[in-house]
Amino acid sequence: MKAVTTSVQQQTRKKERNFWKTAIRNKYLYMMSLPFIIWVFVFSYYPLWGWTMAFQKYKPAKSFWEQDWVGFDQFKMLFQDDTFYLVMRNTLAMSFMGIIAGFAVPIIFAVLLNEVRSMAFKRFAQTVSYLPHFVSWVVVAGIVSKMLSADHGTVNEILMWFGLIDQPIQFLAKPHYFWGIVTISDVWKEMGWNTIIYLAAIAGISQEMYEAAKVDGANRIRQIWHITLPGIRSTIVILLIMSIGHLIQIGFEKQFLLGNNLVRDYSQVLDLYALEYGLQMSRYSFGTAVNIFNSVVSIILLFAANGLFKKITKESIM
Numbered sequence: 001m002k003a004v005t006t007s008v009q010q011q012t013r014k015k016e017r018n019f020w021k022t023a024i025r026n027k028y029l030y031m032m033s034l035p036f037i038i039w040v041f042v043f044s045y046y047p048l049w050g051w052t053m054a055f056q057k058y059k060p061a062k063s064f065w066e067q068d069w070v071g072f073d074q075f076k077m078l079f080q081d082d083t084f085y086l087v088m089r090n091t092l093a094m095s096f097m098g099i100i101a102g103f104a105v106p107i108i109f110a111v112l113l114n115e116v117r118s119m120a121f122k123r124f125a126q127t128v129s130y131l132p133h134f135v136s137w138v139v140v141a142g143i144v145s146k147m148l149s150a151d152h153g154t155v156n157e158i159l160m161w162f163g164l165i166d167q168p169i170q171f172l173a174k175p176h177y178f179w180g181i182v183t184i185s186d187v188w189k190e191m192g193w194n195t196i197i198y199l200a201a202i203a204g205i206s207q208e209m210y211e212a213a214k215v216d217g218a219n220r221i222r223q224i225w226h227i228t229l230p231g232i233r234s235t236i237v238i239l240l241i242m243s244i245g246h247l248i249q250i251g252f253e254k255q256f257l258l259g260n261n262l263v264r265d266y267s268q269v270l271d272l273y274a275l276e277y278g279l280q281m282s283r284y285s286f287g288t289a290v291n292i293f294n295s296v297v298s299i300i301l302l303f304a305a306n307g308l309f310k311k312i313t314k315e316s317i318m
Contacts, residue, residue, distance in 0.1 A: 054289040074289035087273040088248075090179075090266055094255075095247045097183040102194065103240060105187050107232075110198035111224055126199070129192025137189075141257035144185050148172055172258065178266040182254050197239065198232055205231040237315040245302030248294055270294055 023030065054074050056067040078084055109129065116122045132140065147154045150168035159165045171177050205227065213223050252271035259267030268276075270290065278287020310316035 051288060051292055053285050054292050056285055058285040058288075060284070070285075074285050075293070077286065078289055078293065081277075083268075083277070084273065086265060087268050087270055091248050091250060091269045094179050094182055094269065095250050097179060098186055098250065099240075099243050099247070101183050101187050102190065103236070103243070105191050106194035107198055107236065109191060110195045110202060110232075111228055113195065113199060114202050114228065115220060115224075126192065126195070129195060131192070132189045133193035135189070137253040137257055140185060140189055141254065144181065144258060145172060148181070172260065173262045175263045175266045178259070178263045182258060185254060185258070197235060201232040201235040202228060233313070234315050237309050237313055238317050241302070241305045241309055241317055244305040245298055247298070247301050249298055 052064075053067075055069060055071060057070050057073075058067055113122055113126060116125070148156075148171040150156060150170050153168065155171070156165070156168040160168070171181060209227050209231075210223055213227060218226065248270055250269060250271075252269055252275065255267045255269050255272055271294075274287045274290035274294075277283065278290060306316050306318060
């Protein structure tokens with residue numbers, strides 16, 4: 001027994017020596033990573049202290065120890081509010097539409113670009129497609145509003161020219177069009193940028209596989225289906241898992257900028273709800289409770305999606 005204990009202690013000391021040797025050998029790498037570790041701690045972990053406000057009746061004039069603790073009252077108010085369920089409907093609807101369109105379109109576009117033989121046209125198309133990513137949503141919302149305007153808007157002019165409509169349509173005043181408008185706008189803005197990842201994954205596929213497929217008589221469609229898409233499956237699964245983890249964290253910029261009072265029942269999302277019913281009404285504790293709910297659900301979805309895909313496709317991010 002004593003010999004076993006001594007052996008374990010020796011192994012522990014050996015591991016500690018190896019650790020410090022590795023740390024000294026890679027000291028410059030650790031020093032380079034130190035600013036990023038500090039940044040993550042300051043902006044990602046330190047703010048978690050503010051979550052305590054969700055369990056208080058927070059008043060800015062009082063110190064932390066003087067606040068009134070109310071337990072889960074803020075969460076009870078959240079789940080008893082009918083507006084919350086309306087907001088969740090809008091958030092989930094736009095998230096699912098964004099995931100479906102936001103995944104299918106970049107993949108299709110990347111595959112089509114990969115099939116283009118003219119490098120000049122390929123570079124031009126790729127550059128033009130990802131430029132909208134660098135444009136702010138303020139500018140994008142202005143462009144979309146102008147194109148959908150009933151007063152000589154491009155979309156209405158085209159539809160009237162083809163005889164599909166007799167008079168202009170107020171697209172941004174029609175509640176049932178709002179989800180589609182937001183989804184299409186988001187796809188147009190981010191399609192090219194998301195395509196870069198898939199093009200990089202396609203570039204990593206061995207050309208010998210395509211040459212072997214040609215020898216076997218496979219046409220371009222067969223090569224895409226049996227080589228290109230399986231070759232980027234891991235990339236697709238990882239990005240899909242991460243997107244599912246952010247299912248209810250879709251932001252509020254596009255909804256805030258494109259929305260108006262006429263489509264309010266379809267434009268409000270969870271982040272807007274926290275902003276309007278929390279910060280703007282000085283209900284800081286309630287707004288914090290909404291954000292905690294948002295984060296907890298995102299973590300649950302991330303682990304659930306990761307476990308599901310790990311079991312089905314053997315691909316995961318952890």
